[in-house]
Amino acid sequence: MHIVVCVKQVPDTRIIKVNPKTNTLDRRGIPAILNPFDSHAVEAGVRLKEKYGGSVSVVSMGPPNAVKMIRKCVEIGADEGYLISDRFFAGADTLATSYALYKAFEKMLEEKPVDIIICGKQTIDGDTGQVGPGIARRLDIPPITNVIEIKEVDEKARKVIVKRKLEDGYEMIESSMPCLLTVEKDINPVSYSPLPNMIRAARYEPTIWKVDDLNDVDKKQLGLKGSPTIVAKMFAPPKLEGGKKIEGNAEQQSREIVSLLLEKPELFEKKRGGA
Amino acid sequence: MENNRGVWVYMEQKEGQIVNVSLELLGAGRKLAEKLDVPLSGVLLGDKVKHLIPTIFEYGADEVYVMDDPILKNYRTESFMKGVNYYAEKYQPEIFLFGATPNGKDLASAVATDLCTGLTADTTMLDVEVETRLLEASRPAFGGNIMATILCKKHRPQMATVRPKVMKALQPEMGRKGKIIEDSLNVKEESLRTKVLEIVKDTKKKLKLDEADIIVAGGKGLGDEKGFTLIHELAEVLGGSVGASRDVVEAGWVGHDHQIGQTGITVTPKIYFAIGISGAVQHVVGMKNSELIIAINKDPDAAIFDASTYSVIGDALEILPILIEEFRAALKQEDGELKHA
Ligand SMILES: Cc1cc2nc3c(=O)[nH]c(=O)nc-3n(C[C@H](O)[C@H](O)[C@H](O)COP(=O)(O)OP(=O)(O)OC[C@H]3O[C@@H](n4cnc5c(N)ncnc54)[C@H](O)[C@@H]3O)c2cc1C
Ligand SMILES: Nc1ncnc2c1ncn2[C@@H]1O[C@H](COP(=O)(O)O)[C@@H](O)[C@H]1O
Numbered sequence: 001m002h003i004v005v006c007v008k009q010v011p012d013t014r015i016i017k018v019n020p021k022t023n024t025l026d027r028r029g030i031p032a033i034l035n036p037f038d039s040h041a042v043e044a045g046v047r048l049k050e051k052y053g054g055s056v057s058v059v060s061m062g063p064p065n066a067v068k069m070i071r072k073c074v075e076i077g078a079d080e081g082y083l084i085s086d087r088f089f090a091g092a093d094t095l096a097t098s099y100a101l102y103k104a105f106e107k108m109l110e111e112k113p114v115d116i117i118i119c120g121k122q123t124i125d126g127d128t129g130q131v132g133p134g135i136a137r138r139l140d141i142p143p144i145t146n147v148i149e150i151k152e153v154d155e156k157a158r159k160v161i162v163k164r165k166l167e168d169g170y171e172m173i174e175s176s177m178p179c180l181l182t183v184e185k186d187i188n189p190v191s192y193s194p195l196p197n198m199i200r201a202a203r204y205e206p207t208i209w210k211v212d213d214l215n216d217v218d219k220k221q222l223g224l225k226g227s228p229t230i231v232a233k234m235f236a237p238p239k240l241e242g243g244k245k246i247e248g249n250a251e252q253q254s255r256e257i258v259s260l261l262l263e264k265p266e267l268f269e270k271k272r273g274g275a
Numbered sequence: 276m277e278n279n280r281g282v283w284v285y286m287e288q289k290e291g292q293i294v295n296v297s298l299e300l301l302g303a304g305r306k307l308a309e310k311l312d313v314p315l316s317g318v319l320l321g322d323k324v325k326h327l328i329p330t331i332f333e334y335g336a337d338e339v340y341v342m343d344d345p346i347l348k349n350y351r352t353e354s355f356m357k358g359v360n361y362y363a364e365k366y367q368p369e370i371f372l373f374g375a376t377p378n379g380k381d382l383a384s385a386v387a388t389d390l391c392t393g394l395t396a397d398t399t400m401l402d403v404e405v406e407t408r409l410l411e412a413s414r415p416a417f418g419g420n421i422m423a424t425i426l427c428k429k430h431r432p433q434m435a436t437v438r439p440k441v442m443k444a445l446q447p448e449m450g451r452k453g454k455i456i457e458d459s460l461n462v463k464e465e466s467l468r469t470k471v472l473e474i475v476k477d478t479k480k481k482l483k484l485d486e487a488d489i490i491v492a493g494g495k496g497l498g499d500e501k502g503f504t505l506i507h508e509l510a511e512v513l514g515g516s517v518g519a520s521r522d523v524v525e526a527g528w529v530g531h532d533h534q535i536g537q538t539g540i541t542v543t544p545k546i547y548f549a550i551g552i553s554g555a556v557q558h559v560v561g562m563k564n565s566e567l568i569i570a571i572n573k574d575p576d577a578a579i580f581d582a583s584t585y586s587v588i589g590d591a592l593e594i595l596p597i598l599i600e601e602f603r604a605a606l607k608q609e610d611g612e613l614k615h616a
Contacts, residue, residue: 128394134384138388
C-alpha cells in the first residue's frame with residue numbers, strides 16, 4: 001500500500017506578533033515548522049504502514065528550505081519525500097495550491113499508484129482546510145474531512161472505514177480506495193522518533209521538482225497569478241469598548257456581581273425546572 | 276461573469292432542521308442582496324426537506340432552490356456537491372455563502388474547486404462594495420493576530436464560509452413567501468464511492484457548551500489545576516458550564532472540549548465569566564458576542580477588560596470562594612422564597 005501525506009512548512013503563528021502601530025506581522029526570528037496538523041497526518045500514515053505494510057511518502061509545495069521539514073517527516077517515519085519548489089508556485093491560494101499538488105500527484109503516479117492520501121485538517125498559517133478537498137476533487141477521488149480514526153483498511157476489497165468527527169458526535173464512513181482523508185489532531189499522539197529514523201533523516205535528500213519537471217502544467221493556474229482570491233488589506237481586529245468597573249474589596253465586588261445576576265431570574269428558572 | 280447575479284446561501288439541515296448558521300447567513304445575505312439589488316436565495320438539499328422551505332422564506336430568502344432525494348438522506352461530499360454544482364452552473368450566482376461547519380466547509384471546498392473560483396474560509400465580517408460588486412470577506416489571519424480582507428475579483432461566484440454565531444438572523448416574518456425552483460438530482464447510488472454506515476451522537480456531554488446560558492471560563496490566572504476547581508464550583512452553583520482558555524487546556528487542567536476561542540468553540544451565552552483570562556484575540560473572538568461578560572483579572576490593563584461588560588480588578592483566588600458562597604446563599608434563599616410563594 002502506498003500512502004502519501006501532504007505536508008506544509010509554516011511559520012509558527014503561535015508566537016507571531018503584530019506590530020500594533022503598523023498592523024504588520026513581525027516575522028523576525030519566527031521559526032518555520034512542520035504544520036502541527038500535518039505531523040499527525042504523517043503519524044497516521046506511518047501507523048497504517050506498520051499495520052498493513054507498504055510505504056509512506058510525503059509531498060510538499062514550498063520554498064527550497066522546506067527540505068528541513070521533509071526530514072522531520074522522515075524522522076516520524078516517512079520513507080520518501082517530494083518537494084515541488086519553483087518561483088511559479090509562489091503566492092498560491094488554496095485553488096492554485098491544490099492545482100500544483102495535483103500536478104505533483106500526477107507525476108508521482110507515473111512511478112507507482114497511490115492508495116490513500118492524508119492531509120492535515122488545516123494549516124496554522126492559511127488556516128482554511130480547503131487544500132485537501134481541492135486535491136481530492138482534482139484527482140476525482142472521494143474526500144473525507146475531519147477524520148479522527150482510521151478503523152479499517154481492506155486492500156483486497158479496496159475499501160476503508162473511517163470515523164469522521166461531527167459537531168455533536170461522529171459518523172462512520174466507508175469509502176472506496178483511493179481516497180483522501182484530512183485528519184484532526186485527535187487521530188493520534190505523535191510519538192517520539194526512533195533513533196534509526198533520526199539517523200536516516202539527517203542525511204535524507206528529497207526529490208525536488210521544478211515546474212518544468214511536471215507534465216502539462218498550465219502556468220496560468222499557478223501561484224499568485226492562478227489565485228482567484230487576493231488579500232486586499234490587513235487591519236487590527238476591531239477594538240471593543242470595555243465596560244463598567246466593579247470597585248471595592250473582594251466581598252463588595254462579590255456582592256455586586258451576585259446582585260447583578262439575580263436581576264436576571266430567568267436564567268435560574270430553567271435550572272430549577274430541569275434539575 | 277457579468278451574467279452572475281444573486282446572493283445564495285447554502286441551507287445546511289440536520290435531521291429535518293435548518294442549522295442556525297444558515298439562518299444567520301440569510302440575515303447577512305439579505306443586507307448584501309439589498310445593497311446589490313438582487314434576490315437572496317437559499318439552496319436546500321436533503322431527503323424529505325421541503326417542509327423547511329417556508330422557514331427559509333420567513334428568514335429572508337426570496338427564492339429557494341431545492342433538491343429532494345433519498346440519496347441525500349445523509350450528507351456526503353459527492354452527492355451534495357453534484358446537486359449544488361448543478362444549480363450553481365445553471366443559475367450562476369455572484370455570491371455564495373456557506374456556514375463554516377464541518378459539512379459546510381467540506382462542501383464549499385469541493386464546490387469551489389469544481390467551479391474553479393475563490394473561497395474565503397472562516398469569514399467573520401462580510402460586506403460588499405456596490406460599484407465593483409465585490410464581496411469583502413474579512414477573516415482572522417495568522418492565528419487571529421490580524422484581520423485580512425479577501426477579494427475575489429475575476430472569478431464567480433465569490434464564495435465564503437462564515438463562522439457560526441457571528442452574523443445575526445433576521446426576525447422571521449410569518450407568512451413571507453417566495454419562488455421555489457426544484458430540480459431532480461440525477462445521481463445513482465451505485466455511482467457514489469462513499470457510504471455513511473452510522474451516525475453516533477455524543478451523549479456524554481450533558482450540557483453543550485454552545486447552548487449554555489451561563490459559562491464560567493477560567494484561564495492560566497487560576498494558577499494551577501487546584502485553583503481551576505473553583506471554576507467548576509462556581510459553574511455548578513450557577514448551573515452553568517465550564518469554559519477554558521487554550522493555555523489551560525494545553526496545561527491539561529481541563530479537557531479540550533471546554534476550549535473557547537478561535538481554535539475552540541464560539542459561544543454566545545447570556546452570561547460569560549472570564550476569570551484569570553488575559554483576553555488574547557484568539558480567546559475573545561470565541562466569546563465576545565455573549566450578552567453579558569464579567570471579567571475578573573488582577574491586571575488592570577488586561578485586554579479582557581476591553582471585551583467585558585463588568586470589569587472586576589482583583590485576585591480571582593480571593594474573590595471566587597466568596598463569590599461561590601454568596602451565590603450559594605442567594606440562590607438557596609430564592610429557592611425557598613419560590614417554594615413559599
Ligand atoms: C493560532 C492560535 C489559536 C489560538 N486559539 C485559542 C483559542 O481558541 N482559545 C484561547 O483561549 N486561546 C487561543 N490561543 C492562545 C491565546 O493567544 C492565549 O495564549 C491564551 O488565550 C491565553 O490563555 P490565558 O488567558 O488563560 O493565559 P495568560 O495569557 O497567561 O493570562 C492569564 C491572566 O490571568 C491573570 N491573573 C493571574 N493571576 C491572577 C489571579 N490570581 N487573579 C486574577 N487574575 C489573575 C493575568 O493578569 C493574566 O491576564 C490561540 C493562539 C494561537 C496562536
Ligand atoms: N503547500 C502545501 N504543500 C503540501 N500540502 C499542503 C500545502 N498547503 C496545504 N497542504 C495540505 O492541506 C492541508 C490543509 O491546508 P490549508 O487548506 O492551507 O488549511 C494541510 O494540512 C496540508 O496537508
